[in-house]
Amino acid sequence: MTLADLIDLEAQLARDRDAPPGALEERDRALLAGHSPRGRADVLSRWLAALRDGALAGAFPGRTVARALSAVRLALGALGLVLGWAAATAVLAYTGAQPVNVWDFLLAFVGVQLVLLALLLGAFLFPIATLGAPFVGLLREAVAWAYPRLAARASPGRAAEWEALWHRLRSRRSLYHHVEPWLLLGATQTFGVLFNVGALLACLRLVAFSDVAFAWSTTLVDLDARTFHALVSALARPWAALWPDAVPSLALVEATRYSRLEGAYLVAGGGRAADPALVGGWWRFLVAALATYGLLPRALALAVARLRTARLLARAPLDDAEVGRVVRRLSEPFVETRALAPEPPPERVRRAASAESPGVGSGGRCAIVLWREVPGGAALETAVARQLRSAVASVHAAGGRDDAETAWADAVDAAEPVVIVAEGFEAPDKAALRLLRALRTALGPRRHLVVVVVDASAGALRGADDAQVRIWRDGVARLEDPYVAVEPLREPP
Amino acid sequence: MSEAPRFAVVGRVNKGKSSIVATLAEDESVRIDARPGTTTDVREYPVRVDGRTLFVLVDTPGFEDAARALEWLRARAVSAAERPARVAELVRAFEGTGELVEERRLLAPILAGASVLYVVDGAHPYRPNYEAEMEILRWTGRPGMALVNRIGESDHGAEWHRALDRYFEIVRDFDAFAVTFEERVRLLATFRELRPDWRPAIDEAIVALVAQRQRRRDEAAAIVAELLCDALTHTEELAVEDEAAVEAQRDRLERSFHDWLRAREERARREVAAVYGHREVHVQDAALARPVFREDLFAEEAWRTLGLSPAQLVAAGTLAGAAIGGAVDAVVGGASIFAGTVLGGLVGGGSALYGVGRRFARARSVGAPGLPGLLLDVQRYWAGARRFRIGPHAQPNFPWVLLDRALLHYDVVARRTHARRGPPAPGADARAGLVAGFARDERRGLEDLFRRLRRDPHDPPRAVRDAVERAIARILRRIDPVPERESAGGE
Numbered sequence: 001m002t003l004a005d006l007i008d009l010e011a012q013l014a015r016d017r018d019a020p021p022g023a024l025e026e027r028d029r030a031l032l033a034g035h036s037p038r039g040r041a042d043v044l045s046r047w048l049a050a051l052r053d054g055a056l057a058g059a060f061p062g063r064t065v066a067r068a069l070s071a072v073r074l075a076l077g078a079l080g081l082v083l084g085w086a087a088a089t090a091v092l093a094y095t096g097a098q099p100v101n102v103w104d105f106l107l108a109f110v111g112v113q114l115v116l117l118a119l120l121l122g123a124f125l126f127p128i129a130t131l132g133a134p135f136v137g138l139l140r141e142a143v144a145w146a147y148p149r150l151a152a153r154a155s156p157g158r159a160a161e162w163e164a165l166w167h168r169l170r171s172r173r174s175l176y177h178h179v180e181p182w183l184l185l186g187a188t189q190t191f192g193v194l195f196n197v198g199a200l201l202a203c204l205r206l207v208a209f210s211d212v213a214f215a216w217s218t219t220l221v222d223l224d225a226r227t228f229h230a231l232v233s234a235l236a237r238p239w240a241a242l243w244p245d246a247v248p249s250l251a252l253v254e255a256t257r258y259s260r261l262e263g264a265y266l267v268a269g270g271g272r273a274a275d276p277a278l279v280g281g282w283w284r285f286l287v288a289a290l291a292t293y294g295l296l297p298r299a300l301a302l303a304v305a306r307l308r309t310a311r312l313l314a315r316a317p318l319d320d321a322e323v324g325r326v327v328r329r330l331s332e333p334f335v336e337t338r339a340l341a342p343e344p345p346p347e348r349v350r351r352a353a354s355a356e357s358p359g360v361g362s363g364g365r366c367a368i369v370l371w372r373e374v375p376g377g378a379a380l381e382t383a384v385a386r387q388l389r390s391a392v393a394s395v396h397a398a399g400g401r402d403d404a405e406t407a408w409a410d411a412v413d414a415a416e417p418v419v420i421v422a423e424g425f426e427a428p429d430k431a432a433l434r435l436l437r438a439l440r441t442a443l444g445p446r447r448h449l450v451v452v453v454v455d456a457s458a459g460a461l462r463g464a465d466d467a468q469v470r471i472w473r474d475g476v477a478r479l480e481d482p483y484v485a486v487e488p489l490r491e492p493p
Numbered sequence: 494m495s496e497a498p499r500f501a502v503v504g505r506v507n508k509g510k511s512s513i514v515a516t517l518a519e520d521e522s523v524r525i526d527a528r529p530g531t532t533t534d535v536r537e538y539p540v541r542v543d544g545r546t547l548f549v550l551v552d553t554p555g556f557e558d559a560a561r562a563l564e565w566l567r568a569r570a571v572s573a574a575e576r577p578a579r580v581a582e583l584v585r586a587f588e589g590t591g592e593l594v595e596e597r598r599l600l601a602p603i604l605a606g607a608s609v610l611y612v613v614d615g616a617h618p619y620r621p622n623y624e625a626e627m628e629i630l631r632w633t634g635r636p637g638m639a640l641v642n643r644i645g646e647s648d649h650g651a652e653w654h655r656a657l658d659r660y661f662e663i664v665r666d667f668d669a670f671a672v673t674f675e676e677r678v679r680l681l682a683t684f685r686e687l688r689p690d691w692r693p694a695i696d697e698a699i700v701a702l703v704a705q706r707q708r709r710r711d712e713a714a715a716i717v718a719e720l721l722c723d724a725l726t727h728t729e730e731l732a733v734e735d736e737a738a739v740e741a742q743r744d745r746l747e748r749s750f751h752d753w754l755r756a757r758e759e760r761a762r763r764e765v766a767a768v769y770g771h772r773e774v775h776v777q778d779a780a781l782a783r784p785v786f787r788e789d790l791f792a793e794e795a796w797r798t799l800g801l802s803p804a805q806l807v808a809a810g811t812l813a814g815a816a817i818g819g820a821v822d823a824v825v826g827g828a829s830i831f832a833g834t835v836l837g838g839l840v841g842g843g844s845a846l847y848g849v850g851r852r853f854a855r856a857r858s859v860g861a862p863g864l865p866g867l868l869l870d871v872q873r874y875w876a877g878a879r880r881f882r883i884g885p886h887a888q889p890n891f892p893w894v895l896l897d898r899a900l901l902h903y904d905v906v907a908r909r910t911h912a913r914r915g916p917p918a919p920g921a922d923a924r925a926g927l928v929a930g931f932a933r934d935e936r937r938g939l940e941d942l943f944r945r946l947r948r949d950p951h952d953p954p955r956a957v958r959d960a961v962e963r964a965i966a967r968i969l970r971r972i973d974p975v976p977e978r979e980s981a982g983g984e
Contacts, residue, residue: 174954321959333701336541337518373620401621425617429557
């Protein structure tokens with residue numbers, strides 16, 4: 001994953017934050033249809049690529065930000081090149097009046113760079129950055145104060161949105177804070193490398209196209225030529241085997257000791273009597289020192305920073321819980337279990353008119369039809385007789401396992417009403433309605449039929465609950481028969 | 494590829510066929526009604542994984558006149574081998590008529606190759622007339638199993654099992670309204686026994702469903718973590734120019750703050766319900782007998798029942814204070830003779846004790862943080878205006894009450910089947926608070942995360958939010974244990 005990918009990923013996560021998970025799942029499945037990605041990074045890269053294809057311009061700022069960062073790096077590099085060139089040209093400036101002091105070059109291009117390198121390593125090894133936290137805190141607060149105001153001024157309608165983005169970025173920073181120093185290191189080392197390249201080029205230009213005389217001098221009495229030679233030999237040790245000519249000889253050191261008081265080399269005699277080949281002999285050492293102590297560490301630091309950044313970028317976001325969920329969404333099977341089309345709205349059920357009990361009986365005789373194996377018996381008959389104030393003339397069964405057609409006119413004879421006893425948990429289905437129609441056909445249009453709904457499931461008989469009675473009333477109402485009543489068993493035994 | 498396995502869910506009208514389909518297909522849109530004849534057409538519910546249909550559940554209208562259909566079938570003597578053809582003949586014979594409509598519709602998918610899932614209601618007693626339906630299904634010659642559903646309190650399962658065992662090789666209890674995910678997976682695993690050649694498709698579906706369940710749980714953990722982070726870092730500010738309106742504006746700020754927290758919690762609940770495909774889980778506004786998680790977020794009852802006990806809160810505060818004081822002791826190399834640890838513990842415990850029992854946050858007259866805020870305050874002071882801020886809610890029990898409510902709500906949603914309609918039933922779904930029973934290490938870890946969130950309310954570090962999510966995910970794994978993917982597919 002690249003920096004551009006990472007930024008795009010953050011932008012997409014911010015957009016998806018409030019979207020329903022189901023919608024995201026469907027969208028992403030369509031995007032990755034036909035692909036079989038391998039690994040988390042591959043999944044995310046393909047996902048982002050697919051999203052970018054169909055996105056509006058500006059929705060994915062990753063490439064723009066990455067290009068801007070490249071431009072910053074390029075500008076830093078160009079600046080380093082120019083400054084390196086200028087610094088070397090200034091340090092090696094030779095008008096012929098006095099030779100260039102080797103000390104100045106070593107201090108500027110080796111000493112300072114070694115100190116900076118040591119500080120850099122120290123910053124990574126020791127958390128000295130925390131010492132500056134209070135100052136950074138102040139800066140942050142100032143930025144946090146200024147940002148919403150600037151945002152509100154820039155786009156008045158989207159101030160809250162900008163502020164939310166600011167807080168989100170600051171919040172997300174904790175996930176990527178370990179990448180930040182390496183990105184910063186890469187940028188600064190680009191500057192450092194090109195600074196040293198510029199200095200080297202300037203050195204070589206001066207050496208090739210002009211004559212430069214070098215010298216060294218000191219006020220210290222103890223620092224004689226032999227000691228200075230030991231010092232520069234130690235500095236030259238890294239390349240001594242590769243480039244022996246770049247190791248200053250004792251003769252060179254002795255010959256180039258310079259006295260500003262006398263305005264002449266101490267050994268070779270005064271003024272221009274010095275041998276140009278000898279006094280210019282330092283250039284190889286200085287170029288090697290610049291390359292070894294300036295360019296090489298910077299180049300190594302740059303390479304490490306680039307490699308480390310790339311590695312952290314490749315790994316960092318995948319540890320995040322939010323990204324982990326995206327990866328699972330993209331890589332795990334997408335399950336759909338619902339019906340393909342929504343169920344059509346139900347037909348309106350006509351409510352039954354309140355069916356009244358026929359009010360017959362008072363000494364008459366009724367017949368009982370037990371619907372679907374309702375447990376019958378004397379208790380039930382007594383309860384029905386009491387409720388309808390009629391003696392029970394006969395008891396029949398219908399709707400059983402082996403239902404057979406019954407000649408109802410003969411079976412119930414002149415009994416009225418005919419009481420159909422049904423259990424509440426049974427529905428008034430078509431078979432039940434068929435029975436009622438058969439009774440009506442057999443008994444004529446005005447014979448009273450009463451459906452008594454009971455609950456016999458717990459062993460004892462009792463009236464069915466209101467909901468079940470209502471269901472039976474609604475079901476029976478489909479017959480549109482004014483002589484059929486539905487009621488619960490009111491007087492259980 | 495051969496055609497996907499099909500399972501026709503059949504049974505008498507109003508015995509819970511659609512409930513079983515709704516639960517297995519996780520489809521809340523399936524019409525379920527106490528009135529008979531709600532399902533009038535055959536409807537298919539394909540279980541698709543990555544666009545491929547692995548198996549299909551077929552919801553059918555109920556048997557309404559099985560005895561008559563069986564009588565027609567038996568009217569002509571046929572051998573056992575000819576029985577399926579005789580059933581097909583019945584379907585053809587009544588085609589175009591208004592008779593045996595439901596029977597013809599429900600038999601069509603079975604004759605087309607679907608296996609039979611015969612549903613009965615085990616809450617009501619067995620009656621021999623049901624054997625007409627079972628006999629017809631036996632005549633179709635298709636493999637089948639029976640499911641004893643429960644629509645009610647009574648239990649007549651044993652008598653049903655005795656009857657069903659005579660007609661079906663496999664008989665299982667399956668309460669469509671209270672079944673757990675594990676039980677659903679076990680039922681799906683049983684489907685494999687109906688036809689061995691359907692086994693790979695069912696196995697694949699089980700693995701995918703388990704993965705989906707785990708993903709849903711993780712999504713829910715993210716939602717709860719987001720709720721906690723938002724609620725624990727929420728602040729509101731108000732500048733009051735008119736001195737006379739200070740108290741009224743201050744009250745308004747406090748109301749707005751607590752209303753925001755309530756609304757945020759409600760949003761999280763809707764999101765969790767949506768993750769599990771529940772669109773109709775509303776919090777009912779019934780006044781009485783509500784479980785504590787459905788009380789108001791700041792209701793006294795909720796705060797008394799949920800969250801940590803006062804002793805636990807004081808212990809947590811003392812430990813946190815002692816840890817900070819201990820860090821000071823470490824910096825001075827122990828020269829303070831552990832005074833930092835002792836003082837820190839006392840201050841932490843004391844502040845926790847002070848906070849116990851306070852449910853509402855208070856608005857305070859403050860400025861913006863840091864130097865810019867100080868400058869702004871000076872400017873406001875000269876201008877005569879006052880500025881109030883409320884939040885983050887500092888009460889030590891607040892995150893625990895919020896977490897407890899979120900966990901209880903999650904528990905209800907995760908266990909709720911798609912056959913249920915309306916709000917969760919009070920009492921049955923209510924549990925006592927969960928967080929008080931957490932292990933001490935877990936409580937301490939969460940307390941530390943809550944403290945870190947509150948420390949940086951404007952920009953809570955994402956790494957801390959991730960840690961909260963992982964902690965919540967671990968808790969949800971205990972509440973909703975999902976079978977491992979490896980073991981889900983095989984036996």
